[in-house]
Amino acid sequence: MMARKSEGLGERPIKILQFLTEYQDRRGYSPSIREIGKHIGVDSTSLVDYYLDQLAEKGYIERDSRVSRSIRIIKELPESLSGRAKPETAGAKMLSAVGKAVSDAAAAVSEVATELLSIPLVGRIGASLPIPMPETSSAYFDSYSSVEIARSLLPSREKIGDLFALEVDGVSMIDAMVNDGDIVIMKKTSTANNGDMVAVWLEENNETTLKYFYLENGKVRLQPANPTMEPIMIDNPEQVRVQGKVVMVVRQFKSQ
Amino acid sequence: MMARKSEGLGERPIKILQFLTEYQDRRGYSPSIREIGKHIGVDSTSLVDYYLDQLAEKGYIERDSRVSRSIRIIKELPESLSGRAKPETAGAKMLSAVGKAVSDAAAAVSEVATELLSIPLVGRIGASLPIPMPETSSAYFDSYSSVEIARSLLPSREKIGDLFALEVDGVSMIDAMVNDGDIVIMKKTSTANNGDMVAVWLEENNETTLKYFYLENGKVRLQPANPTMEPIMIDNPEQVRVQGKVVMVVRQFKSQ
DNA sequence: CTTGACACAGAACGGATGTTCAAATATAAT
DNA sequence: ATTATATTTGAACATCCGTTCTGTGTCAAG
Numbered sequence: 135m136m137a138r139k140s141e142g143l144g145e146r147p148i149k150i151l152q153f154l155t156e157y158q159d160r161r162g163y164s165p166s167i168r169e170i171g172k173h174i175g176v177d178s179t180s181l182v183d184y185y186l187d188q189l190a191e192k193g194y195i196e197r198d199s200r201v202s203r204s205i206r207i208i209k210e211l212p213e214s215l216s217g218r219a220k221p222e223t224a225g226a227k228m229l230s231a232v233g234k235a236v237s238d239a240a241a242a243v244s245e246v247a248t249e250l251l252s253i254p255l256v257g258r259i260g261a262s263l264p265i266p267m268p269e270t271s272s273a274y275f276d277s278y279s280s281v282e283i284a285r286s287l288l289p290s291r292e293k294i295g296d297l298f299a300l301e302v303d304g305v306s307m308i309d310a311m312v313n314d315g316d317i318v319i320m321k322k323t324s325t326a327n328n329g330d331m332v333a334v335w336l337e338e339n340n341e342t343t344l345k346y347f348y349l350e351n352g353k354v355r356l357q358p359a360n361p362t363m364e365p366i367m368i369d370n371p372e373q374v375r376v377q378g379k380v381v382m383v384v385r386q387f388k389s390q
Numbered sequence: 391m392m393a394r395k396s397e398g399l400g401e402r403p404i405k406i407l408q409f410l411t412e413y414q415d416r417r418g419y420s421p422s423i424r425e426i427g428k429h430i431g432v433d434s435t436s437l438v439d440y441y442l443d444q445l446a447e448k449g450y451i452e453r454d455s456r457v458s459r460s461i462r463i464i465k466e467l468p469e470s471l472s473g474r475a476k477p478e479t480a481g482a483k484m485l486s487a488v489g490k491a492v493s494d495a496a497a498a499v500s501e502v503a504t505e506l507l508s509i510p511l512v513g514r515i516g517a518s519l520p521i522p523m524p525e526t527s528s529a530y531f532d533s534y535s536s537v538e539i540a541r542s543l544l545p546s547r548e549k550i551g552d553l554f555a556l557e558v559d560g561v562s563m564i565d566a567m568v569n570d571g572d573i574v575i576m577k578k579t580s581t582a583n584n585g586d587m588v589a590v591w592l593e594e595n596n597e598t599t600l601k602y603f604y605l606e607n608g609k610v611r612l613q614p615a616n617p618t619m620e621p622i623m624i625d626n627p628e629q630v631r632v633q634g635k636v637v638m639v640v641r642q643f644k645s646q
Numbered sequence: 647c648t649t650g651a652c653a654c655a656g657a658a659c660g661g662a663t664g665t666t667c668a669a670a671t672a673t674a675a676t
Numbered sequence: 677a678t679t680a681t682a683t684t685t686g687a688a689c690a691t692c693c694g695t696t697c698t699g700t701g702t703c704a705a706g
Binding site: 422423424435436439453455456457458459460 | 662663664665666667
């Protein structure tokens with residue numbers, strides 16, 4: 135019979151190709167020959183080398199001579215050979231999500247766009263200064279950077295027009311459980327409801343702080359998030375300049 | 391006097407980071423330590439290792455212990471230091487499948503939106519229990535809810551496969567500036583770099599906490615985010631069970 | 647049966663590679 | 677000056693890793 139193998143791959147090379155994809159997705163670099171061998175149940179490095187040569191000749195991968203972990207995937211496995219079930223690792227799941235985003239990009243852009251809000255990052259907030267506010271109209275669209283937040287994270291009927299973001303400068307709001315570098319997403323408003331966390335400008339102290347807001351029989355109580363700290367009582371609500379209410383705080387750890 | 395030297399990287403590490411980007415874009419895998427050394431004019435491998443440690447501690451790269459060519463770029467160089475435009479055209483095909491898909495997607499929809507990652511919310515984290523971990527190979531896809539995060543908020547080349555989210559239960563982590571109801575997004579890992587905020591299971595105290603991780607001459611220092619609190623010193627690093635590193639914290643304020 | 651192409655095993659070689667250590671020098675802080 | 681910390685050198689070590697070589701067994705064609 136015509137055992138014409140020139141077109142097809144053996145089972146082992148296919149498994150290797152799958153493993154390469156999975157490994158690289160997960161770890162960001164290529165496995166070594168011995169790692170490949172262990173995964174497919176072969177402890178002869180020469181045999182793995184043999185399979186890799188096949189994959190290279192068929193144009194599926196490339197590798198540099200004498201360089202460890204230099205395998206690059208050039209061509210995807212044909213679907214007819216993929217033969218693997220859906221349930222994969224978490225990484226593959228995320229991968230498929232990305233793949234979906236790619237393939238659906240043209241069709242679903244509008245949908246995605248509505249799910250992802252681009253909130254202008256208009257400046258920094260520190261204790262010593264009133265917070266900057268976005269211009270009421272628009273047009274600051276490309277002047278500053280922006281923070282992208284999924285709509286699903288925000289209160290469902292939040293009006294997006296009044297949202298803006300600030301980066302926290304300094305540790306002055308540490309008692310509000312907000313740290314240097316955090317991004318606070320605020321809603322522009324001059325009124326607040328009880329229990330809201332608001333940014334207020336305190337004229338007497340000459341500073342901006344984040345506090346929980348309570349209006350109780352004519353007096354304003356500004357309560358720090360830290361329960362061990364004393365609240366600030368203000369008799370005349372007119373003195374309290376609410377600059378916005380905090381909708382969300384995002385803290386990123388850039389591994390530092 | 392404030393001699394702003396602590397700002398960041400020296401000239402050598404910056405040059406290394408540029409070289410890493412260039413090399414990986416061109417060849418699809420990471421250079422070896424000696425290749426890096428040759429490029430920056432240093433033939434001491436330990437010195438390159440030293441620089442790479444700095445880059446890792448600052449969160450620019452990640453690498454796996456004892457694995458050759460395993461450097462991944464996590465964070466791009468700040469533009470103020472880059473001194474180089476972004477060549478997006480050629481050479482990008484050598485990137486891993488994920489990287490390729492991501493960059494393609496970004497290119498496809500860059501005008502309207504970036505990608506939205508759906509990160510599984512696998513449970514709650516409290517002081518009294520080890521944190522639940524996502525099963526690596528099972529389909530928890532629709533059994534739990536998920537948190538949607540724009541990729542732009544995550545480190546640029548972060549591997550997305552190992553991410554999962556937990557909701558904070560209780561105020562036990564208030565000294566880590568994490569409050570009840572916060573959502574922490576973590577990366578599944580059993581190793582940590584200095585300065586990372588990690589979730590660790592402390593057997594003696596029988597609790598899980600979030601602390602900054604430092605490995606200093608063989609001992610582990612777990613530093614609370616609250617600077618007024620004392621660190622925990624652990625002589626034997628084997629005792630420290632790192633369950634993951636915190637990538638992001640999201641706090642939502644529901645408006646009434 | 648013989649031959650030859652193919653698939654596989656095991657071991658060994660030599661170079662590549664990450665890691666570590668001791669020590670020297672430089673820089674900054676006290 | 678003195679101490680402490682950061683940077684740098686050089687070398688050595690133990691593995692890791694790709695490559696190669698000698699086999700063994702299979703199976704179909706001549």
